[in-house]
Amino acid sequence: MRFQLIGVNHNTAPVEVRERLAIPESRLPEACKKLTEFPGIDEGMILSTCNRVEILANTKNGSGADLRAFLRNYFQLHDADLDKHLYEYREQDAVRHVFRVASSLDSMVVGEPQILGQVKEAYATARAVGAVRAQLDQLVTRAFAVAKRVRTETAVGSSSVSIASVAVDLAKKIFGNLAGKQVFLVGAGKMSELAARHLMAHGCASIFVANRTYERAVSLAYKFKGQAIHFEDLHKTCDRADIVITSTGAPHAIFRREHGELFLSRRKNRPMFFIDIAVPRDVDPAMNKLDGIFVYDIDDLQQAVASHVADRRKEAERAEAIVTVEVERFQARIQTLDVVPTIVSLQDHLETIRQAEIDRVRGRLGPMTPDQELAVEALTRGIVNKIMHTPISALKSAAREPEATTVIDLVRRLFNLQEKRAAKSGGSGESN
Amino acid sequence: MSIFWLRVALGFYGVGLLYALVALTRTSELLNRVALHAAYLGMVFHLVSLTEGVFLADHVTFAMVHNSESLLAFLIMAVFMITYLIYQTTSPGIIVFPLVFLLTFMAATRQQPFLLMSPGLRTSWLFAHIGLIFTGYAALILSFCASVLYLIQQHSLKAKRPNGILSRLPALEDIDQIGYRALLLGFPFMTLGLIAGSVVAQSTYGRIDVQDPKILLSLLMWAVYLVMVYTRWIAGWRGRKAAVMASLAFAAAVVAWAANYFSSIHRFVSS
Secondary structure, eight states: OEEEEEEEETTTSOHHHHHHHOOOGGGHHHHHHHHHHSTTEEEEEEEEOSSEEEEEEEESTTTOOOHHHHHHHHHTOOOGGGGGGOEEEEHHHHHHHHHHHHTTSSSSSTTOSHHHHHHHHHHHHHHHTTSOOSHHHHHHHHHHHHHHHHHHHSOTTTSOOSHHHHHHHHHHHHHSSOTTOEEEEESOOHHHHHHHHHHHHTTOOEEEEEOSSHHHHHHHHHHHTOEEEOGGGHHHHGGGOSEEEEOOOOSSOSBOHHHHHHHHHHTTTOOEEEEEOOSSOSBOGGGGGSTTEEEEEHHHHHHHHHHHHHHHHHHHHHHHHHHHHHHHHHHHHHHHHHHHHHHHHHHHHHHHHHHHHHHHHHHHHOSOOHHHHHHHHHHHHHHHHHHHHHHHHHHHHHTTSTTHHHHHHHHHHHHTOHHHHHHHHHHHHHHO | OHHHHHHHHHHHHHHHHHHHHHHTTOOOHHHHHHHHHHHHHHHHHHHHHHHHHHHHHTSHHHHHHHTHHHHHHHHHHHHHHHHHHHHOOOTTHHHHHHHHHHHHHHHHHOOOOOOOOOTTOOHHHHHHHHHHHHHHHHHHHHHHHHHHHHHHHHHHHHTTOTTSTTTTSOOHHHHHHHHHHHHHHHHHHHHHHHHHHHHHHHHHHSSOOTTSHHHHHHHHHHHHHHHHHHIIIIIOOOHHHHHHHHHHHHHHHHHHHHGGGTOSTTTOOOO
16 A cells, blocks of 8 residues: 655645645546556546645556656646645655545635535546545545544534624624524625624524715615614614614714613513624613623624634644544554465465465375375465465564564565465446 | 432532532643533432432422422523523533532432422422422523622633633623523422412412511512612623622522421421
């Protein structure tokens, strides 16, 4: 087994380079096929997204393949300046990279969930054309399991990193399900509209809009399919809203503590969430002291975003630790699997010799009684087993060591098992 | 044997206790799952213990009296599990687990059970009394847990550190709903339980001794409970005020429970 990976991503290559290497979905199956036909490559898979293009291959025993040459051939590129953008991993490092990519640890926004889906698609495509069969299949399915583990055991994908999504998160912390909640948009502005749109997308029912200029409110309400409110009626209607987003240019606070008290008594103390994006602030900070009213101004939101980013970084460290453990585990497993065919062919080989030798001497011995037949059988079998014992246990114990492949090659060469292995792996590939 | 199974259950609840302590400082999905499974197992053994207690005492009602703490602990766990099934949250466990552990611990180590001996006792009414009151207690305790969680969550939202400790608490309104529903559910149980109790007392002693601390305290508890339901229903009291009310009701319940140890009625001393 020789895993090998080559690619570019958002860190190593600018978009001009990445777009030159991108392979559209329609041409991916054919590209996978070409990859497996390339000299030295047994199995292959191609991942092409807007942030990365990666070629993953399981190369034929021992040799390794020139993946750079494959890239140059496929894209008809001749210039050498591509090389400085490429990264290349082998063996354990390739395994680690695949795990990290699937777990979204190598993404531009660490923890973003799309990448796993993209890897799954790439895998399905390569599998459909038979480019992924045996060991690569194990690697990639293991990567899915690792990604799942990272997702459930760390919070790397859980926190949001924009003001609008932080606002939605906070609203969910207060109201749980946002379905049926009312939003009040006071004043207009890009950021407040974005927040409102996010809230609506998460199930908020309807929206009220108030603005100093009523026409503006009407047009905005039309855009959101909401209801325009005269600015003078703001305090009379505001208690109907669960979430209030304010972004007016007013020099003083529009919502003061006494308003909050009024709202609360009208709402029977049901909680209210004020998102204050305006500077100077529209909501008196004293409001936040009231039981059941939660006020977040722009600084609070930005701080939440910053702490989410920091949290992610911390969680990413834990995720890396998981990946490290998983890489070791995978490595150990794949090596154990790797000695099994050698052991089998060794047994086959010696059994063939034994049978041939018995047949050869049978003519000279003449007819034997069933007892003699049994004795010869037991004798030869015993000898073969004794001889095989040491190499087999050496293979088994080598399976856990890094030099497993060396031991395997040595045994193969000593017993001349070369052709059989090729036949064997071809056979198992077909049956898969 | 029944005490043995109870101690096994106690061991499993201990895992839950551990969860409650750890959950105060950090969250862990794994621990969450472990605690939940431990709680399931604990409940199974607990049920075995209770059932065996019934066979030992040869009578359901006697068994209930003899294992009152144990029964209460079991019912609290049951309510907690129902909450988990509906809201998918183990957060009340922070309070429920230590409480259940304490109750089970008391039950598993106590040597002297209450003595219940009164020949003419109307056992079916007593059965109803205990069953109803305990369900009421369990609901009340859950409601108390919810109001404490509400305060914690409100505080963390106000402090603008929503990612900090306990960030996996359920949403504020969900906690509120858990508390309110538990309250509404528990109140009729408590009321009917007290009525059943007064019937038992009437038939046993011929009159109801209002001077008895147990009865006084039970009435007080019921009154606090009533006020709590009322303020919540009419004025929508939440947060701090509701938590104060819930703590009062909880304290009243604890005192009323403790009155078992010095009330002449509930002693059930053999005559």
